[in-house]
Structure formats: C-alpha cells, structure tokens
Amino acid sequence: MDRRDFARFAAVSTLTRMLAGVETTHAATAATTESADRHHQEAMRRYDELTGGPKLSIGMLVYPGMFLQDLVGPLTLFEALMNRDIHLLWKNLDPVGNDGGGSTALIPVKPTMTFDDSPGQFDVLFVPGGIPGTFTMMEDPVVLDFLAQAAKNARFVTSVCTGSLILGAAGLLDGYRATSHWATRDVLAELGAIPTPGRIVTDRNRITGGGVTAGLDFGLALVALLRNRSYAEAIQLYLEYDPDPGFNAGAPEKAPPIVTAFLNDMFAGMRDTAFATARRAQRRNRSRT
Amino acid sequence: MDRRDFARFAAVSTLTRMLAGVETTHAATAATTESADRHHQEAMRRYDELTGGPKLSIGMLVYPGMFLQDLVGPLTLFEALMNRDIHLLWKNLDPVGNDGGGSTALIPVKPTMTFDDSPGQFDVLFVPGGIPGTFTMMEDPVVLDFLAQAAKNARFVTSVCTGSLILGAAGLLDGYRATSHWATRDVLAELGAIPTPGRIVTDRNRITGGGVTAGLDFGLALVALLRNRSYAEAIQLYLEYDPDPGFNAGAPEKAPPIVTAFLNDMFAGMRDTAFATARRAQRRNRSRT
Numbered sequence: 399m400d401r402r403d404f405a406r407f408a409a410v411s412t413l414t415r416m417l418a419g420v421e422t423t424h425a426a427t428a429a430t431t432e433s434a435d436r437h438h439q440e441a442m443r444r445y446d447e448l449t450g451g452p453k454l455s456i457g458m459l460v461y462p463g464m465f466l467q468d469l470v471g472p473l474t475l476f477e478a479l480m481n482r483d484i485h486l487l488w489k490n491l492d493p494v495g496n497d498g499g500g501s502t503a504l505i506p507v508k509p510t511m512t513f514d515d516s517p518g519q520f521d522v523l524f525v526p527g528g529i530p531g532t533f534t535m536m537e538d539p540v541v542l543d544f545l546a547q548a549a550k551n552a553r554f555v556t557s558v559c560t561g562s563l564i565l566g567a568a569g570l571l572d573g574y575r576a577t578s579h580w581a582t583r584d585v586l587a588e589l590g591a592i593p594t595p596g597r598i599v600t601d602r603n604r605i606t607g608g609g610v611t612a613g614l615d616f617g618l619a620l621v622a623l624l625r626n627r628s629y630a631e632a633i634q635l636y637l638e639y640d641p642d643p644g645f646n647a648g649a650p651e652k653a654p655p656i657v658t659a660f661l662n663d664m665f666a667g668m669r670d671t672a673f674a675t676a677r678r679a680q681r682r683n684r685s686r687t
Numbered sequence: 688m689d690r691r692d693f694a695r696f697a698a699v700s701t702l703t704r705m706l707a708g709v710e711t712t713h714a715a716t717a718a719t720t721e722s723a724d725r726h727h728q729e730a731m732r733r734y735d736e737l738t739g740g741p742k743l744s745i746g747m748l749v750y751p752g753m754f755l756q757d758l759v760g761p762l763t764l765f766e767a768l769m770n771r772d773i774h775l776l777w778k779n780l781d782p783v784g785n786d787g788g789g790s791t792a793l794i795p796v797k798p799t800m801t802f803d804d805s806p807g808q809f810d811v812l813f814v815p816g817g818i819p820g821t822f823t824m825m826e827d828p829v830v831l832d833f834l835a836q837a838a839k840n841a842r843f844v845t846s847v848c849t850g851s852l853i854l855g856a857a858g859l860l861d862g863y864r865a866t867s868h869w870a871t872r873d874v875l876a877e878l879g880a881i882p883t884p885g886r887i888v889t890d891r892n893r894i895t896g897g898g899v900t901a902g903l904d905f906g907l908a909l910v911a912l913l914r915n916r917s918y919a920e921a922i923q924l925y926l927e928y929d930p931d932p933g934f935n936a937g938a939p940e941k942a943p944p945i946v947t948a949f950l951n952d953m954f955a956g957m958r959d960t961a962f963a964t965a966r967r968a969q970r971r972n973r974s975r976t
Contacts, residue, residue: 467763467926473793474756474899486793504762504775507794559927580927597931609927610763611903619933631936631946637756638848638869638898640937641930642886644908647920648929657920 454482454624457520457548459564460507461541462494463531468558469507471613472524475621478633485511489540513544522620523552527559527579527610529668533675536567542679545570554623558607558616563672565606566591567679569686575601579609580650581665588676590683611648614639743771743913746809746837748853749796750830751783752820757847758796760902761813764910767922774800778829802833811909812841816848816868816899818957822964825856831968834859843912847896847905852961854895855880856968858975864890868898869939870954877965879972900937903928 456476458469469486476484488494488509495506525545535541545568549555557565562578565571566589575594576586586593594601597608597615605623607616618639622630634640647653650662745765747758758775765773777783777798784795814834824830834857838844846854851867854860855878864883865875875882881890886904888895894912896905907928911919936942939951 466759470755470759470794477793484793504766504773504799505759505794505796510793597929598933608929611926611928611930614900614903615931615933622934627934628943628946631934631942632949634932634934634936635939635942635946635950637900638937639900639932640886640897640941641900641932642904643923643928643930644887644904645911645916645920645923647923648927650924652929653920653924654917657917657924660921661924 451625452481454479454521455517455519456482456484456522456524457487457511457516457552458484458524459526459541459545459561460486460488460494460509461528461531461535463534464494464507464526464528465559465610466505466507467610468526468528468561468613471611472526472558472617472620474637475614475617475633476522478636479621479625479629485516487511487513487516487544489513513540516544516548518548518551520548520552521624522554522556523548525557525561525564526613527557527561527563529560530671532560532563533671535564536675536679542568552603554603554605554620556605556607556616556620558613559609560672562586562591562606563589563676565604566676567683569683571604571606572683574604575599576604576606577608578606581609581661581669582672585669585672585676588673589680614641740914741770743768743810744806744808745771745773745811745813746776746800746805746841747773747813748815748830748834748850749775749777749783749798750817750820750824752823753783753796753815753817754848754899755794755796756899757815757817757850757902760900761815761847761906761909763926764903764906764922765811767925768910768914768918774805776800776802776805776833778802802829805833805837807837807840809837809841810913811843811845812837814846814850814853815902816846816850816852818849819960821849821852822960824853825964825968831857841892843892843894843909845894845896845905845909847902848898849961851875851880851895852878852965854893855965856972858972860893860895861972863893864888865893865895866897867895870898870950870958871961874958874961874965877962878969903930 458473460469473484476482486507486509490512491509493506493508545565549570555565555570559579560582562571562576563582563585566586571586572590574591576591577583577594577596577599578586583593583595597612598619599606605616605620607613618630618634621633647657650658747762749758762773765771775796775798779801780798782795782797834854838859844854844859848868849871851860851865852871852874855875860875861879863880865880866872866883866885866888867875872882872884886897886901887908894909896902907919907923910922936946939947
C-alpha cells in the first residue's frame with residue numbers, strides 16, 4: 399500500500415477536491431445512458447488522479463482447459479482499476495476453448511497478445527488454474543520458458559488455484575511458500591515449494607491464491623498492493639463483495655465428512671496425475687540447473 | 688431441497704455404493720491427464736446418479752454491456768452440475784461485446800442459442816446486470832417480450848445485480864420483493880417491486896441477487912434448490928468457496944464513510960438514468976395492461 403496516496407486520499411481536503419471535481423461533471427449530466435457512463439468514467443479518472451499510481455501492466459496467461467472463474471475473478475478486480483493495461487497472453491491469438499477440459503466450454507477466451515509480442519515488464523504476471531489443462535501446461539516448454547523469462551522482470555508473480563503448479567513447473571516457486579487448490583496443495587512440495595495453507599499466500603513477490611473462488615480475494619489483495627487500501631475498499635463496495643455462501647463447506651475441514659470423503663475420492667485420480675506430472679517437471683528443472 | 692435425494696445421499700449405504708463405484712474407475716486410472724479426467728467425470732456422473740434429479744434446462748440472457756462476473760459467477764456453479772443444459776441466450780449468435788460498456792471488453796461472449804430457438808421451458812431463467820447496457824435492455828421490446836414469455840413457464844425467474852431492473856422492466860417483479868446492486872435497489876420501486884435488502888431475496892419463484900459478486904452466493908443457493916443441500920456443499924468444496932475478502936467494505940454501511948461517499952457520488956448520474964429509465968418502462972407496462 400502506498401502510504402502517500404492513502405494519506406492524500408484520506409485527507410478531508412482531498413475528498414472536498416475530489417467531490418468538487420465530480421460535481422462539475424455531475425452537474426452536466428443529463429439523464430442519458432451515455433452521460434451517466436461519462437460521469438462514471440470521469441469520476442473514476444478523478445479517483446485515480448488522487449489515489450492511483452503509475453500506469454500498470456498486467457499479464458494474464460490463458461490456455462485451453464483453464465477454469466474460467468479463475469481468470470474472471472481477478473480480471474474483474476483488475477478491470478476496476480483505472481490507468482492499467484491488461485493482456486490475455488497465449489502462444490497465438492486463437493481462442494482457447496475447452497479442448498483441455500476446464501470451464502471454457504461455453505465461453506472460449508480469445509487471447510489479446512502473443513507471448514512474442516508481450517512487453518518485457520509486468521507489474522502482475524498471473525496464471526489461472528484448470529483441470530486437466532493445467533497438467534498439459536506443466537510440461538509445455540513454450541509456456542514454461544515464457545513464464546520463466548517474464549517472471550524475471552515482473553513485480554508480482556502470481557496464480558490462483560492449480561495455476562501455482564504451472565508456476566512451480568516453470569521453476570518459479572523453488573524455496574517459496576505457496577498455496578493451490580486444497581486438493582493439490584501438497585503437490586507443490588514436488589516442485590520445490592513449501593505448501594502453505596491460506597486463502598492467499600505471499601512470499602517475497604510470489605503471491606498464490608487458493609482454489610477457484612479465491613481469485614476474488616486474491617484480486618482485491620493485489621489492488622491494495624498495486625494502489626492502496628482505500629482504492630481496494632472502494633472497488634470492494636463497487637462490486638458489492640460482501641460474500642455470504644449460505645453453507646459452510648468451503649474447506650475440507652469445514653465440510654460434512656461425507657462430502658469431503660466424496661471429493662477426496664473424486665480427486666484421487668487427478669492427484670495421481672498431478673504428482674506424476676510435478677515429479678517429471680521437477681526432474682527437468684533440476685537437469686537444467 | 689429434494690428430501691428423498693438428500694436421504695438417499697446421506698445414507699451410509701449410499702456412500703459405500705458410491706465410493707465402491709468410483710473405486711472401480713479409480714482402480715483403472717493410469718497416471719494420465721485423460722484418465723484422471725475420465726475418473727473425475729465418472730465420479731461426478733455417479734454422484735449425480737445418487738444425488739441428481741431430472742435433467743435441468745438453464746437459460747442465461749447475455750447482452751452487450753453486461754458485467755462478465757455477473758454471468759460467470761452463476762455459470763461456474765451451474766456448470767458444476769451434471770445432467771443439465773445451459774444456454775446463453777441473445778437475439779442472434781453474434782458475440783456480445785462491450786459496445787454497451789460493462790466488463791466484456793476483453794472477453795466477448797458468443798451466445799449459444801437465439802431467443803427464437805430457445806426451448807419453451809427453463810428450470811432457471813437468469814438475467815445478469817451491467818452498466819450501462821442494462822438501461823438499453825430495459826427499453827428493448829424484443830428482450831422484454833422474450834423474458835416475459837419465457838418467465839411464464841420458468842421454474843425460477845432470477846437475476847444478479849442490476850439484472851433485476853431488466854426483469855422489472857419486463858413486468859416480472861410487480862408486487863414481488865426483490866434486490867439489486869445496493870446503488871440501484873430503490874429503483875426497483877419504480878417498477879412495482881418491493882425493494883428488499885439481502886444478498887439473495889426470494890419471493891415465490893423470483894430469486895434476485897445483490898451486486899456482481901453476489902452471483903456466487905446466488906448460484907450456490909440455486910444448486911441447493913435445484914438438487915439438494917449436500918450437492919451444493921460438495922460444489923462449494925469443489926470450488927473452495929470459503930471467501931475471505933480481507934477488507935470489510937462490501938456494503939455501504941460497512942465501508943469507511945469516505946469510500947461510501949465517493950461511490951454514492953460516482954453513481955449519482957447512473958442513478959438518475961436508472962430512475963428515468965425505470966419510470967419510462969413502467970409507464971409502458973401500465974399502458975399494456
């Protein structure tokens with residue numbers, strides 16, 4: 399969090415100036431969709447003038463078989479930031495669908511930038527999870543080499559869900575505390591990482607989130623790191639992120655034993671594959687160094 | 688919740704049979720991505736045999752300027768169900784982008800079915816929110832007529848965020864308790880609805896969710912209604928939905944006053960438009976009846 403920005407924002411004089419500026423545009427607002435949108439955008443720009451920092455560059459890997467919510471959760475938070483470029487990165491610009499499984503069957507995602515065209519510098523390098531596409535990525539030299547290179551100049555190297563297995567396969571979590579989907583967290587040890595429970599685990603500039611829905615919590619934490627706490631709170635209110643799942647089965651130790659037992663068994667084959675793939679990836683990492 | 692299914696599922700004999708069946712496939716699992724996926728799918732199919740009901744038909748409206756997370760949140764929950772058809776519905780099959788604003792700038796969504804081809808019967812009819820595309824939909828006779836017709840035979844008529852304004856403009860919330868994004872909840876009164884605070888508000892077969900991120904809570908509640916509580920708990924664990932926003936600013940009464948003041952002002956122009964659009968829509972509804 400940028401204390402200077404936070405102090406500027408928190409000062410009453412700041413709010414006065416901010417609202418004064420917004421009122422100018424608001425006074426000019428006719429009751430039309432376009433002007434409402436202009437007012438909204440102008441207010442957000444002014445908010446950014448006062449609380450934002452330098453322009454941000456955010457690179458998000460997309461791949462066949464990724465889990466759509468893993469990508470859209472953080473993307474929703476990042477898109478709420480002003481003064482940023484967000485790139486969806488892949489080998490080419492062909493839409494990545496569900497040929498690897500995952501949850502992009504109904505909504506294929508078209509990459510916006512190829513690995514070759516990507517800028518050398520990202521504030522955030524992000525990898526979503528997905529089963530079983532994740533396993534394919536863990537052994538794809540083009541993907542692993544791109545991540546290893548891009549991570550060198552990235553301010554934050556991040557993932558949600560099983561995306562951390564891809565970071566690990568790229569040799570980026572060796573000696574780092576990290577998390578993953580609860581069912582694959584211990585697989586990280588095969589990749590030299592230190593499996594660590596937590597919705598979000600931060601170790602130096604590596605920030606890994608838990609399974610799927612952790613992407614919203616992860617994205618909010620990144621907003622606070624990239625801008626400041628007040629900016630994150632404003633976006634939390636904007637997105638009405640006041641969760642209430644209604645049931646309390648979001649973690650193995652919280653869910654009814656019959657439910658945890660079922661999912662543990664359902665994931666058994668997937669875990670076999672994850673461990674075997676991680677061991678092969680780590681052997682390659684060791685042979686390179 | 689289907690008590691019969693729940694009782695079947697909860698019985699130990701059921702778990703034994705379920706796991707026995709899964710073990711059969713697990714024993715055949717080689718450590719390959721494909722077989723892991725087959726095992727996973729087979730386990731889910733068996734889970735559905737034991738806990739699922741009849742095949743579900745879910746229709747989700749998509750439109751230019753919708754908010755992507757509003758759609759993807761519930762979609763993530765619905766896709767975790769087995770034995771269901773999910774349709775993304777629009778006038779035609781052209782991708783809906785961000786020409787209406789919203790958050791589909793990076794990920795346009797291609798509809799999977801046109802209004803004309805849609806089945807007459809949906810278990811769930813769903814409308815996502817979005818600014819300012821929502822306002823355009825509130826005055827689009829083709830969209831409003833489709834929703835009014837489809838709702839007649841729908842088991843649940845639902846929305847997340849400002850999607851409830853579209854349902855209201857279609858005359859579907861007259862006399863119903865309903866919610867919306869916190870900043871537009873009171874607009875519902877202009878459409879004959881009874882604005883009601885709540886993450887999820889249910890009145891007869893109308894189920895409306897709060898802003899954007901409420902879609903995950905909404906989707907989980909629908910899964911419990913469509914199948915049963917244990918099924919919902921299993922999907923909650925599958926998606927590791929154990930939220931921890933880190934900040935406590937997800938509602939106007941919880942956020943720091945300076946943050947709430949800023950967003951109230953930022954939304955002022957949008958609210959002017961929402962009220963004006965709702966009044967026009969309601970006049971048309973009254974003139975039709």
